[in-house]
Amino acid sequence: MQFQSTRNRQLSVSSAQAIKQGLSADSGLFVPKSIPQMTLEEIGKLAQMKYSMRAKVILSRYLTDFTEEELEHCISQAYTAEKFGSDQIAPVHKLCDGQYILELWHGPTCAFKDMALQILPHLLTASVKKTGETAQVVILVATSGDTGKAALEGFRDVAGTKIIVFYPQSGVSEIQKLQMATQDGGNVSVAAVIGNFDDAQSGVKQIFTDEACKQLMAEHGYKFSSANSINWGRLVPQIVYYFSAYADLIKSGEITLGESINIVVPTGNFGNILAAYYAYCMGLPVKRFLCASNENNVLTDFIRTGTYDKNRAFYTTISPSMDILISSNLERFLYHLSNGDDALVSSWMSELQAKGSYTVTPAVKERMQAIFSGGFADSKQAMATIGKCYQSFGYVMDTHTAVAKAVYDDYRAQTGDLTKTVIASTASPFKFNQSVLTALSGEAAVSGKDEFALLDSLQEVTGLPIPKSLAELKNKPKRFQDVWAKDDMLSAVKGFLQL
Numbered sequence: 001m002q003f004q005s006t007r008n009r010q011l012s013v014s015s016a017q018a019i020k021q022g023l024s025a026d027s028g029l030f031v032p033k034s035i036p037q038m039t040l041e042e043i044g045k046l047a048q049m050k051y052s053m054r055a056k057v058i059l060s061r062y063l064t065d066f067t068e069e070e071l072e073h074c075i076s077q078a079y080t081a082e083k084f085g086s087d088q089i090a091p092v093h094k095l096c097d098g099q100y101i102l103e104l105w106h107g108p109t110c111a112f113k114d115m116a117l118q119i120l121p122h123l124l125t126a127s128v129k130k131t132g133e134t135a136q137v138v139i140l141v142a143t144s145g146d147t148g149k150a151a152l153e154g155f156r157d158v159a160g161t162k163i164i165v166f167y168p169q170s171g172v173s174e175i176q177k178l179q180m181a182t183q184d185g186g187n188v189s190v191a192a193v194i195g196n197f198d199d200a201q202s203g204v205k206q207i208f209t210d211e212a213c214k215q216l217m218a219e220h221g222y223k224f225s226s227a228n229s230i231n232w233g234r235l236v237p238q239i240v241y242y243f244s245a246y247a248d249l250i251k252s253g254e255i256t257l258g259e260s261i262n263i264v265v266p267t268g269n270f271g272n273i274l275a276a277y278y279a280y281c282m283g284l285p286v287k288r289f290l291c292a293s294n295e296n297n298v299l300t301d302f303i304r305t306g307t308y309d310k311n312r313a314f315y316t317t318i319s320p321s322m323d324i325l326i327s328s329n330l331e332r333f334l335y336h337l338s339n340g341d342d343a344l345v346s347s348w349m350s351e352l353q354a355k356g357s358y359t360v361t362p363a364v365k366e367r368m369q370a371i372f373s374g375g376f377a378d379s380k381q382a383m384a385t386i387g388k389c390y391q392s393f394g395y396v397m398d399t400h401t402a403v404a405k406a407v408y409d410d411y412r413a414q415t416g417d418l419t420k421t422v423i424a425s426t427a428s429p430f431k432f433n434q435s436v437l438t439a440l441s442g443e444a445a446v447s448g449k450d451e452f453a454l455l456d457s458l459q460e461v462t463g464l465p466i467p468k469s470l471a472e473l474k475n476k477p478k479r480f481q482d483v484w485a486k487d488d489m490l491s492a493v494k495g496f497l498q499l
């Protein structure tokens, strides 16, 4: 299977090359040349398999240049019961008749980024080897929170890699800061940057393009790479859990083979929901996708009107991982919707760059609306939904999942569509303890409490155990406390690599 750029179909590479490179040379994203198909019979067989086998079936359809042993190795390093709490990896919880929560947060950092970032380092090191590259991979990440920690956990002590994560000193939560400052591993480094997320992000971009630095790195046998969400190696593992959820529903008798379901995804960069769309294109029976946004509802408007317009106010919300105005992975969706019209996709992306907006053709809009609905829920609705779900079903959900559930409730009320529905749940409620506790017990319950007191209170109120990785933070030594000026980030990298 070859992969081609969304902006130039002539640019075609193997999957190992696509994963190693991340972004295509023309700044396009790599997409599969054709989408592999799964028959209903093949989907039915998944029901009897463990998650790791399901992963092997799906990944092997795309990563055709990987041997069976290579894939098995990558999968067995990533999806273990030790790291994900059980060998279910991504369990499905029945909320009530016809509504199922796909829990994607049982990994080491308690958020769904683990589903991809636990396996990406292994796919990447295998890809590097397969393409004849001998340099050691150095991963640079700028993070506004969840991605940095998930990347650190994924890459820690993976042979042939080093990772350095920059986060804005005053732009991440206390618990996120602690998660990174206490990171284990002999090949990791973490640095705070004085400034906001954009400062950290532009600093990383500058280092990536610094020719002198590249030269120096090469002399020492290093090569930069990135772990960000546009890498095909992060997208493809996400396709697996949609098949897995469907297989679980068959196994438990909730649906029959061939029955179409709806899928609801709390969306930011459009990676998670795009993976669901790939599953559908492969043959997963889906009736409708619901793309759920918070106040930053650029995607809701796009799906409803066909015009993408990022020129709007930016809101900081209680679902911060969805506070995004440019959803990079949308480019892949547009490519497929336009039947691979690379010139058209390029022109839209140029318009986005130049004026912050573009309008798709009526045909593309129609194809999108035939299968996608968009909706948004604000913080108030999300908070109310957390409370309501706990009262009605005894189920505790985080703020991002609550946005998805609120959008689904609206959709169902408006359309009367009673199709059985899977709602993707992207974070443990303990990760967003303050908002969740407020939703359950009111403002008074959180006032004056530090992160650990909040975790304790949430445990008392819900009777759920605090995830081990969060509970342990309290007693872990802080290894990384360096703070750097944004113009000094290169020095931090050089120091870490001893250049």
Ligand SMILES: *Cc1c(COP(=O)(O)O)cnc(C)c1O
Pocket (backbone or CB within 6 Å): 111, 112, 113, 146, 229, 266, 267, 268, 269, 270, 271, 272, 273, 321, 322, 400, 426, 427
């Ligand atoms: C990253 C993230 C999202 C958004 O996922 P996308 O793939 O960017 O759409 C939603 N919820 C949580 C908790 C996340 O960490």
